[in-house]
Amino acid sequence: MRTDFRISGDASFKGGISEYDLTIISPTASAKTSATDLDGLQFADRYRAELSFYEREKYNRYQGKTDTPFVPLLITAGGYLTDTSRDVFKKSLTLSDTEVSYALHIRTLCPGSSPRCIKCGGENGLGHDDLCQQRENVRLGRHEYIKKVLVKALTTAPNSKLNTEPVVKGTSMRTDFRISGDASFKGGISEYDLTIISPTASAKTSATDLDGLQFADRYRAELSFYEREKYNRYQGKTDTPFVPLLITAGGYLTDTSRDVFKKWRQVVPHFEMLSRTISLGLIRARAAYFEF
Numbered sequence: 070m071r072t073d074f075r076i077s078g079d080a081s082f083k084g085g086i087s088e089y090d091l092t093i094i095s096p097t098a099s100a101k102t103s104a105t106d107l108d109g110l111q112f113a114d115r116y117r118a119e120l121s122f123y124e125r126e127k128y129n130r131y132q133g134k135t136d137t138p139f140v141p142l143l144i145t146a147g148g149y150l151t152d153t154s155r156d157v158f159k160k161s162l163t164l165s166d167t168e169v170s171y172a173l174h175i176r177t178l179c180p181g182s183s184p185r186c187i188k189c190g191g192e193n194g195l196g197h198d199d200l201c202q203q204r205e206n207v208r209l210g211r212h213e214y215i216k217k218v219l220v221k222a223l224t225t226a227p228n229s230k231l232n233t234e235p236v237v238k239g240t241s242m243r244t245d246f247r248i249s250g251d252a253s254f255k256g257g258i259s260e261y262d263l264t265i266i267s268p269t270a271s272a273k274t275s276a277t278d279l280d281g282l283q284f285a286d287r288y289r290a291e292l293s294f295y296e297r298e299k300y301n302r303y304q305g306k307t308d309t310p311f312v313p314l315l316i317t318a319g320g321y322l323t324d325t326s327r328d329v330f331k332k333w334r335q336v337v338p339h340f341e342m343l344s345r346t347i348s349l350g351l352i353r354a355r356a357a358y359f360e361f
Contacts (some may be wrong), residue, residue, distance in 0.1 A: 072135060081140040082157045089157075091142045092127055094120075109303075117152070147300045157323040162345065163353065171356035175319070181360045188360070196269030199318055204358040208265070211354040215316070215347055216245050216263055222343040226252035226336045235260060237306050244307060245314075251336045254329045261329075262311070264299055265351075266292075268319045289324070296323045320351055 075088040082089075120143060127141035136359040143151045150158060164172065174180070178195055186193045188203035198204060223231050229250035247260040254261075292315060299313040315323045322330065334340045 070134070072131060072139070074297055075137060082140050086137040087140055088135050088137050089140050089142050090127060090131060090347075091144070092123060093146055094123055095146050108311055110320075120145070120151050122147070124153060131300050162349065164349065166354075167322065168356040171359045172352050174359065174361075175355070179361070183360065186360065193360070196267065198359045199267035199269055199355065201358075204360070207354045207357050211318075211350070212263060214266055214350050214354070215265065217264070218343065218346050218350065221244055222337050223248060223252050223333065225338050226250070226333070229253070229336070235308075237303065238308065240306060242303070242306070244311070246301060247309060252333060254312050254332050258309040259312055260307050260309050261314050262299060262303060263314045263316070264295065265316050265318055266295055268317045268321065288321075292317070292321070292323050296325060316347075316351075318355055322346055 072090045075086060076082075077086040081087045124141050127143065128139065130137045131141075140153065140157060141151075142154050142157060144154060146280045179256065180195045180197065181193050183193050185191070186197055186201055186203070189201050191197065191201065197286045220231060220233055223246070229248060229252035231249075231252075234245065235247045243261045244262040247258060248254075249258040253259045296313050296315045299315065300330045302312065303311045303313075312325065312329060314326050314329060316326060321326055330344075333343075337343060
């Protein structure tokens with residue numbers, strides 16, 4: 070027998086090292102729990118009890134036979150998780166109350182309650198929390214987290230090889246990662262550098278370039294300036310074709326970055342999980358410095 074995977078470090082549910090085996094069953098699979106075990110239970114509890122039988126079945130199959138603590142993962146085809154599986158996913162896929170509150174604030178375009186920022190004294194308008202120099206600086210941590218998530222996902226792409234932080238020859242600069250194979254957006258080998266900017270960052274595009282544009286097109290034009298800025302910094306200096314990746318702290322992608330992610334969607338297993346993990350990471354980072 071083989072389990073599906075083994076994890077060590079921070080991502081290990083049991084701490085240290087643990088291993089996992091995944092089962093996906095039909096929501097209407099035949100109940101294996103005896104009727105007497107289900108007597109008096111409400112529907113949701115009956116369903117949970119039935120699924121727990123499949124979980125125990127997997128647990129009994131592997132427990133005591135693996136080299137490290139074993140954790141069964143059970144998901145229905147409809148996406149329902151057993152209690153154990155929910156706990157495993159909880160750390161990476163659950164938002165705290167504060168993070169949910171922040172997300173509601175930003176989705177409804179509602180700034181903090183104070184008219185003046187308690188950190189710098191400036192006007193506490195929409196987006197000020199992203200730009201205030203006196204708030205907790207999570208920009209580097211946010212960048213490194215999203216980069217780590219991307220690298221981890223891209224290493225699973227078939228027929229691909231990834232190197233992190235390759236040196237730009239003749240300079241002290243490094244890009245974030247280099248990819249060869251199927252996951253390379255340019256084909257062959259290409260390298261990438263990630264930038265995450267505030268949705269309310271100051272426009273660097275001249276006003277004349279924005280005349281007559283609708284809001285969405287104005288925003289796209291402003292972001293494209295930051296993208297060109299990154300492109301000009303590295304283009305012609307890297308050993309392989311360079312691709313700038315630009316994401317706003319709210320998750321908006323430039324046209325180039327959107328095309329890159331479309332490519333990766335085709336080759337990266339479980340791409341939807343990558344997308345959700347990035348989205349949650351961006352929300353958590355902004356919630357860390359938002360002043361209610």
